[in-house]
Amino acid sequence: MSTDADGRIRSWTLTPSRPHFTPPAGAVDAHCHVFGPMAEFPFSPKAKYLPQDAGPEALFGLRDRLGFARNVIVQASCHGTDNSATLNAIARSDGKARGVAVVDPAIGDAELDMLHEGGIRGVRFNFLKRLVDDAPKDKFLEVAHRIQRLGWHVVVYFEADILDEMKPFLAAIPTPIVIDHMGRPDVAQGPDGPDMTAFRALLDSREDIWTKVTCPDRLDPAGPPYADFVRSVRPLVEAYPDRVLWGTDWPHPNMEKTLPDDGALVDVIPGIAPTETLQRKLLVDNPMRLYWPEEA
Numbered sequence: 001m002s003t004d005a006d007g008r009i010r011s012w013t014l015t016p017s018r019p020h021f022t023p024p025a026g027a028v029d030a031h032c033h034v035f036g037p038m039a040e041f042p043f044s045p046k047a048k049y050l051p052q053d054a055g056p057e058a059l060f061g062l063r064d065r066l067g068f069a070r071n072v073i074v075q076a077s078c079h080g081t082d083n084s085a086t087l088n089a090i091a092r093s094d095g096k097a098r099g100v101a102v103v104d105p106a107i108g109d110a111e112l113d114m115l116h117e118g119g120i121r122g123v124r125f126n127f128l129k130r131l132v133d134d135a136p137k138d139k140f141l142e143v144a145h146r147i148q149r150l151g152w153h154v155v156v157y158f159e160a161d162i163l164d165e166m167k168p169f170l171a172a173i174p175t176p177i178v179i180d181h182m183g184r185p186d187v188a189q190g191p192d193g194p195d196m197t198a199f200r201a202l203l204d205s206r207e208d209i210w211t212k213v214t215c216p217d218r219l220d221p222a223g224p225p226y227a228d229f230v231r232s233v234r235p236l237v238e239a240y241p242d243r244v245l246w247g248t249d250w251p252h253p254n255m256e257k258t259l260p261d262d263g264a265l266v267d268v269i270p271g272i273a274p275t276e277t278l279q280r281k282l283l284v285d286n287p288m289r290l291y292w293p294e295e296a
């Protein structure tokens with residue numbers, strides 16, 4: 001990572017290695033973000049990190065370079081509840097991007113309709129204390145009820161140590177749920193370790209809990225080829241092939257120590273989804289069902 005004169009960090013590259021793995025036609029990068037550009041879309045005063053600009057052109061350039069067709073852009077915490085940067089990127093995508101918003105719980109129905117019009121198909125509830133000041137479960141539940149009429153889902157981000165305390169909240173959500181990065185298990189424990197076992201029990205508790213099998217760069221400090229991540233995550237993809245999504249996480253918000261190589265991240269895909277059928281479900285069929293249901 002590098003830091004510019006304003007203290008804005010950059011933890012991504014525009015020129016990752018070319019992956020060896022070729023994604024199937026129509027593949028969706030279902031977890032990525034945009035930052036700014038700040039001059040047009042300032043960061044939130046509550047942002048916990050201040051990144052350099054990583055706007056739509058850069059994201060779409062990466063998409064093409066890696067062999068993907070579409071993006072799902074997730075509102076990052078540095079933009080707070082102002083979804084303008086995400087909506088701007090979707091609007092510039094030629095229909096090739098949709099998004100997940102972060103909303104103020106007091107948001108009105110008219111604004112939710114406007115977000116839907118702009119390509120938003122879900123809301124994200126972030127429980128990471130290092131990223132957000134508070135995560136009011138009662139208010140989040142009200143939001144979850146209010147987005148039901150739009151056919152949206154809820155994306156939840158939490159770490160493995162609070163999975164147990166999250167269970168009643170997750171059980172009360174009336175829409176499909178997507179868990180970011182599998183709730184951040186310790187992949188060094190292996191596929192039958194306590195974190196993965198607890199996470200599978202959560203998936204077994206409801207048929208409409210999906211997960212993103214993402215972020216080897218955050219979960220496996222050994223780096224490429226991310227052997228612990230592959231060993232722990234492949235059985236999950238094989239067991240829940242219709243409920244898994246994949247994404248780059250570009251521009252890798254808030255990564256302070258490493259600069260992930262997106263080519264190496266793409267090359268993890270055949271390790272966790274070893275057959276063409278699994279790869280098609282993970283990269284095309286599943287994200288299309290959730291984000292472009294009218295085409296799926």
Ligand SMILES: O=C(O)/C=C(\CC(=O)C(=O)O)C(=O)O
Nearest residue numbers: 075076077078131249253254
């Ligand atoms: O991008 C991710 O999924 C992970 C993030 C950043 C994030 O979630 C955010 O800023 O909203 C993290 O762990 O710092």
